[in-house]
Amino acid sequence: MRVDSFRFLPRSFVPLYENVTPLEGEQDVVWAPFEPRLAGATIALLSSAGLSVAGEQEPFDLDRERGEPGWGDPTHRVIPSALGERALAMSHLHVNNDDTLADRNVSLPLDVLNELAAEGVVGASTRSHYSVMGYQQAGLGTWRTQTAPAIVDLLRDGGADGVILAPV
């Protein structure tokens, strides 16, 4: 079975995505071998849903995007894995936010990962996970020069052996 990558995409958008080629400066193959056993590994999550801890963190900047449609907030948020009952806010103008707000595991499965860690499927969850806001046409430069290095530093500090990323 092969996933149809365009099943839910507006037809007028399909030509923008069906024949993409590697971006300039991104043509090289990158590869980091996964060395530990999964049952001993520490795993982090990274979502592009524009998530922040409600009432504790600044949400992503949607007002500026509304005024500058080609711009997307290129910053990131650090989400505790032990979030408990605290709610996440979602700042994303390109998808319906309702289902992720109803169950954060739709976009950031931190509760599922905690369960898998408790069951020994993975060694542990990192203490923090991460979110960006995935609409980045103008912000890719900032992602490369600031956001990605900052997240790499956080992942290293958190002892992450691997990362599951999920765009929305």
Added chain:
Amino acid sequence: MPVLARRIEAAGIPTCVVTMMPQTASSLLTPRVVGVEFPFGHPFGRPGDRFVQRTVLTTALRVLAGAEQPQTRVDIDIEWPEPRGQAYKAWQPSEPSPIVAAMLNPKG
């Protein structure tokens, strides 16, 4: 997201991207890709559907840990339970995103 995955991978930390558009992610040389045929906004399935959420996450973890070469792609054979038209309508925001609105009405 492929850009971030590639940067993280290049820094020595293995990655796996779960995506509704695996063809695009693979074309952008994303190291490990898990494809799901789900509407946008739902990479791990529906709210409250812990079985599918676990299936997607455990598949991504197996690919993260077990893939032997770059540009590995594994697709998950789960059909979205709602009719396509209904799901297509449901994933979209209540009003067009700013860039789509600008495209639809270029003179503002």
